[in-house]
Structures are given as C-alpha cells and as structure tokens.
Amino acid sequence: MRNFTGLLINEWLKLSKKKSFFVAYAILAVVFGIMGYAFYEIQPDGLTSTVDFATGTIMLQAAGQLVPVLAVLAAAGSVTQEYRYGTIKFLLIRAQSRHKILASKYIVMVVYTLTLVLTTAALAVAAGYIVYGGGSGESTWTDFLGNIASLAVYSIVFVTMTFMIGILTKSNGASIGIGIFSMMAGSLLVMLLSRYTITKYLLFANTDLSVYRSDAVPIEGMTLVFSIVILLVYMALFLSVSFAVFKKRDIA
Amino acid sequence: MTTAKITNPSIVLQLDGLTKKIGGKAIVDGLSFDIAKGEVVGLLGPNGAGKTTTMRMIVGLIGMTEGDVRICGQSIRTSFEQAIRHVGGIIENPEFYPYMSGYDNLKQYQRMTAGVTDARIAEVTKLVGMQDALGKKVKAYSLGMRQRLGIAQALLHEPKLLILDEPTNGLDPAGIKEMREYLKQIAEAEGIAILVSSHLLSEIELMCSRVIVIQEGKLVTVRSLGEAESTKQKVLSISMQVGNAGQALEVINRMEGIMAAQSDSFTNKITFELQQDQIPGLVASLAAEGVAIYRIEEVRATLEEEFMKLTGGNRIA
Ligand SMILES: Nc1ncnc2c1ncn2[C@@H]1O[C@H](COP(=O)(O)OP(=O)(O)OP(=O)(O)O)[C@@H](O)[C@H]1O
Ligand SMILES: [Mg+2]
Numbered sequence: 001m002r003n004f005t006g007l008l009i010n011e012w013l014k015l016s017k018k019k020s021f022f023v024a025y026a027i028l029a030v031v032f033g034i035m036g037y038a039f040y041e042i043q044p045d046g047l048t049s050t051v052d053f054a055t056g057t058i059m060l061q062a063a064g065q066l067v068p069v070l071a072v073l074a075a076a077g078s079v080t081q082e083y084r085y086g087t088i089k090f091l092l093i094r095a096q097s098r099h100k101i102l103a104s105k106y107i108v109m110v111v112y113t114l115t116l117v118l119t120t121a122a123l124a125v126a127a128g129y130i131v132y133g134g135g136s137g138e139s140t141w142t143d144f145l146g147n148i149a150s151l152a153v154y155s156i157v158f159v160t161m162t163f164m165i166g167i168l169t170k171s172n173g174a175s176i177g178i179g180i181f182s183m184m185a186g187s188l189l190v191m192l193l194s195r196y197t198i199t200k201y202l203l204f205a206n207t208d209l210s211v212y213r214s215d216a217v218p219i220e221g222m223t224l225v226f227s228i229v230i231l232l233v234y235m236a237l238f239l240s241v242s243f244a245v246f247k248k249r250d251i252a
Numbered sequence: 253m254t255t256a257k258i259t260n261p262s263i264v265l266q267l268d269g270l271t272k273k274i275g276g277k278a279i280v281d282g283l284s285f286d287i288a289k290g291e292v293v294g295l296l297g298p299n300g301a302g303k304t305t306t307m308r309m310i311v312g313l314i315g316m317t318e319g320d321v322r323i324c325g326q327s328i329r330t331s332f333e334q335a336i337r338h339v340g341g342i343i344e345n346p347e348f349y350p351y352m353s354g355y356d357n358l359k360q361y362q363r364m365t366a367g368v369t370d371a372r373i374a375e376v377t378k379l380v381g382m383q384d385a386l387g388k389k390v391k392a393y394s395l396g397m398r399q400r401l402g403i404a405q406a407l408l409h410e411p412k413l414l415i416l417d418e419p420t421n422g423l424d425p426a427g428i429k430e431m432r433e434y435l436k437q438i439a440e441a442e443g444i445a446i447l448v449s450s451h452l453l454s455e456i457e458l459m460c461s462r463v464i465v466i467q468e469g470k471l472v473t474v475r476s477l478g479e480a481e482s483t484k485q486k487v488l489s490i491s492m493q494v495g496n497a498g499q500a501l502e503v504i505n506r507m508e509g510i511m512a513a514q515s516d517s518f519t520n521k522i523t524f525e526l527q528q529d530q531i532p533g534l535v536a537s538l539a540a541e542g543v544a545i546y547r548i549e550e551v552r553a554t555l556e557e558e559f560m561k562l563t564g565g566n567r568i569a
Contacts, residue, residue: 006363013360017352086347090405093311094364095337250314 007096007104014081015074015112024070028120031063036127049137053128055144058120058151060208067120068155068183071113075159076175078105079166079246088251102246106163106239113159117152143213150210157207157231158183164238167246190218197221206230262289264338264413264445265310269319272305272469279305281469282319287445289412292435294456294463295449302469303449304344307415310447311341323413337365341415345422346402350391354382354401357390358408365409376404379434395422403431407438414438414446420455432459487511489551490531491523495544503541507534523551 015021035057039047047053058064079102082088092098121144162179169175186204193199200206200219206227211217265287272280280302287293295303308314310321312328312335321328326335348357358377362368377383380400390398399422406414419435420428436459438444450456456463457477465472494500497515500522504513513524526534531548538545 003364003366010360010363013352013356014349017349017356019351085349086345087349089313089343089347090361092313093336093339093341093343094361095333095409096364097333248315251308252314 003096004100004104007100008108011078011104011108012111015108024074024116025119027070028063028066028116028123031066032057032120032123032127035063036131040131047137048132049135049139050125050128050132051139051141051144052135052137053132054121054124055139055147057127058124058144058147059210060151060154063124064120064147064151067113067116067151068158069180071109071116071155071159072162072179072183073176074112075109075162076166076172076179078109078163080170080172080175083170084172092251098247099243102167102243106160106242109159109163110156113155114152117148117155120151121148146213147210150208153209153231154207157203157235160235160238161203164242167242167249194219200226201230203230203234206234260286260288263287264289264291264324265447266322267306267310267319268322270306270309270316270321271318272302272309272314273317278317279469280309283466283469283471284319285464285471285474287413287447289445290439290443291462292439292446292448292460294460295447295466296451296453296456296463297449297466297472298451300468301466303466304417305469306466307341307343307417307447307449310415311339311343312336313343337409338412339415340406340409340411340413341417342399342402342406342419343415343417345395346398346405348390348393348398348401351389353389354386354393354397357401358386358405361405361408368408372408372410376407379407379438380404381430396424396427399423399427399431410442412444414444414448416446416448418449418451420450428455435459486528487525488528488531489523489525491521491547491549491551492545493547494520494522494538495546496520497522499541500538500543503537503543504534507537510534 036053039053047056056062060068082091091101125144158179161182162175165178166172166175169178182204186202186207190199190202190205193202197219200222205218205222209224209227212224212227263286267283267285270280270283271278283306285293295306297303305314309316310323310328312332316329321335323335324338326338328335348354349360352360354377355373358373362370362373374383377386380403382397382400382404385393385397390401393401399419403416403419406416414435416435420431423431432455435446435448439446448456448460453463460477462474462476464474492500497517497520501513501515504510504522504524507530509530510524510526513522515522535545535548
C-alpha cells in the first residue's frame, strides 16, 4: 500500500512539475475574471444574484465547457507522454504490476479533473460575489451543486475515454483530437439521430446529466437513473479495454 | 514449455529456449544460456541480430512466444514482480522526464521500490560521477550524462542482474573506459551479474569474461574470453616493423618458444607468436644484433575476424 501511495505521488509530480501545469488554472481564472467584468458592465436580465451567476457560468454551455477540455488535454498525455519520452521502459521494469501503474495514472487523472472542477466552482462563486455581492435570484445552492456534479461527471467520462484512446493509439495528438472532437460532435450526433430510440444508448446522449434538472430530455423516456447506468457501463468498458490492452502490450 | 528450475544457486539469469515471433518470423529463435553471479557476459551480434529484442523479453517489456526467462529462479512470465525486483536495466537509450531534474527522476524510481534510501541515491550518483549535475534539468544533459544517470537508475535498488543495451553508446573515450571499470568493479565487488550488448567485439573483450554471439536471433557461439590466463603466460600475436626482416628472423628462430614466425622482406614486417614475458628478451637480442626496430604491435584481429566469419561480415538480418 505504501508503494501504491508512491505511485500516486509520482504521477502527481509528473503532472505538476511541468511548466504548463499552472496554465490550466490560470486560464480558468482569467476567463472568470473577464466574465465577471462583462456581467458587471452589461447587467443581463434574469441574473440577479451570486448563485445565479455561479450556477449559470459553470454550465457546460458556458465557461464550464473549459473544464472537460483542459482535463482531456492532460488525460491524453498520461500514458502517451511516457511513450514519447521513452520513460515507459524504465517505468515498467520495476517491481510493480502494470495494473497498479495504470491504476495510479487513472486515479491521478480523476483527481486532477476534480481539482479543475473545484477551482472552477470556487472562481464562479468568487466572481459572482464580487459582481452581485450575494443578492437573491432564481437559482439555489442546490442548483449550483447539481451543476458542479454534472460538470464533474461529464469531465470524468471524457477523461476516461481519452485515457483509453491514449493507450490504444500511443499518440498524444490523436488522443486530444479524438477526445475533443467527440465532445463537440457527440451532442450534434445525438441531435441528428434523436428520432431513433436506439440513440439513447449512445454515450453522448447521456454525458450531460444537467438536462434532468429541466424538462429538456434529449430523447423521450430517458431518466437520470437510466443515464447513470449507461455511463457506468461505458466507463466499465473503457477501463476494461484500457487495463487489458496495457497489460498485454509489447513495449517496443 | 519446460519449467525446470535452476539447479545451481549461483545462476542469476537463465534463458530457456527463448523465442519471439512477430508476424510468423522468428526474431529471436530458441535462445538458451545461463549467467552466474559476478559474471560479465557480452551479447554480440550485427545490427538486427535480436539483441535488443532478447533484452526486452528478459525484462518483461515484451512477451515471449515460447520458452522462459528465469531470474534468481523466478519466471519473468509467471512471477513478474518477484523476478524483476532483482533486475536493473537500460534498454536502448536511457530516457528520463526532461522537465525534471536528475534528482527528481531518481526519486521517481526510489518511490517505486521499497527500501531504497536517500543515502543509496547519493551512493549511486557518486559512483557514476553525477553528484554535481543532479540538480540540473535532464533536458540540459548530454547523452553521456543521461547514460550515467541511466546506470544510477539501474543500480538504485541493488539488483542482482544488470541488463545493459549498448551502455557505452554516446560516451566519450574517457567515459567508456570509466564505465568499463565500474561495471567490472561492481561485478567483482558486489557480485552482480551483467549482460551487456554491443556490436563491437573489441569493447566486449575488454570487460566480459564470456561472449554470446547471436545472429538472426540464433545462438552462433559462446566463447570464454581468456581472462583466466595470466597475462604473463598469455600467448600474444605480435607484428614487428624492423630495418631488416631477414636478419630479424634469424635472431627470432634462434630463440626458443617463438612460434610461426613469418617475414615479409618487402615491407620488412615480421609476425610471430610468443608469451608476453619473452618480449623484453627478444627486443634485447634484436638490439644487440643491430636490428632496427620501428614498431611493435599486438595483432588482435583473430577474434574479430572470427566474428566476421561467423556473422557474415556486416550483413544486416
Ligand atoms: N516490433 C517489431 N516488429 C517487427 N519486427 C521487429 C520489431 N522489433 C524488432 N524487429 C526486428 O527484429 C530484428 C531484431 O531487432 P533488434 O532491435 O532486436 O536488433 P539488435 O540486435 O538490437 O540491433 P542493433 O544492433 O541495431 O541495435 C530486426 O530485424 C528488426 O527489424
Ligand atoms: Mg539494439
């Protein structure tokens, strides 16, 4: 167990010792700074409180979209960078099973994603407080927490998918490309195919759980529980493929 | 597939019919050999012979199609973690996280193995002479420095077996000599078994007690390199450039125990075989007879030539 903690620390350091590590957090800070300023200047209708601002901006359709993008950028590199640097050859000749090494990588990616989500949430509240100084509006803290949870789920699903693509393709660029493309094109695809009921089994029809807070369900008959089950099935599939392939793979 | 356990406890590495097929083609084909504690063994072969592939299989980076590799009696196939803990290695170039310092890179590998202390990190970096460069980012390292850090990384967990794929690649002549010295030293002092690959026989000769020659994935020959013979009694092949070959040959023929003297009166070059401790006497006699000596050289081509013959020159598989 002590050894596994060592693996987790290693993975975290591989991420955080990079110069680009703080860039992701800095981008989020700048974006919320700009948004706060813009809202202060424009004073849009229907937004009257800190909670309104925070709840609205962290949605996937708003600044929240940055989080899965930044997380996918990191997840694509987790395994592929080891190939690119050639360090995979030193990593896999230690008295540690490949499963443990991959598990440590995946866990650290999820933790990193959660730090992005939490940073975003904190920034949204801070910017909202500066602009509105509390106030009362339509949204409640429960709505806000719900949106945080949806953002975290959406991000982790795409991180898991990109992580798998990284293992399969060994290419950082390809993983980033496929990860971000499917994020963009996925919802479009669901829209185009929404008249077929089979579409509800597509991963992309289920990634945004925040739809269940309103009545805008993508396809008739879908429920929150249904989507969670579908997501769990896909995650299990992605992870099984990742671990099976990584275990067997010849490192040439 | 045989699973016979090793009988001799001093055997550290055992290859047993090791085979790798890719796309139906055998890249490594039925390779079997043992390496004992404290032995430095060379794995020699032309480009594409399968040296790197063999080493990748030994450390479990790639799977084997047939056969087995046992390290201290543990199969790398079925008990990977127990087997690999005795192994340190560099396969092809030593690569590190370029954005971290040498020290941070070593810490990575310290955290992966129980029982590696900070004192051990200091010890191995001193051994490879990297103590002053350890704080620098690896991206600022030369190939030679990375090679040294690679050795440090391989020695960190006090392995019983070192697998080194062309470890002198990228080192300057002083570095090559130094590397040779400390590989020999750690083999002797700590009883580590070392398997080192190269295409240069001359390099292998200088540090190995045995050489395994492979070509197209097959064992060609295993040969002991005459380190056991004391150098004094060792029979050397000597070529001498003299003022007058005929006269020199007369002197040489008068002396005992000098074999196969040949002379070429055109180039005034003579070649012969004798024991090392006879050389001073011979030189004195030649000088006394007034034979001018311009050059004395050891002819070391024999094993090299043999290698060329065995492997068909530089033909790439
Ligand atoms: N992944 C692979 N797929 C197909 N063929 C391969 C693969 N890896 C190696 N080979 C082939 O196996 C043979 C042996 O390669 P290997 O790298 O083991 O040679 P080597 O003895 O290390 O050569 P060098 O001295 O050039 O380093 C070569 O013919 C090579 O083309
Ligand atoms: Mg090679």
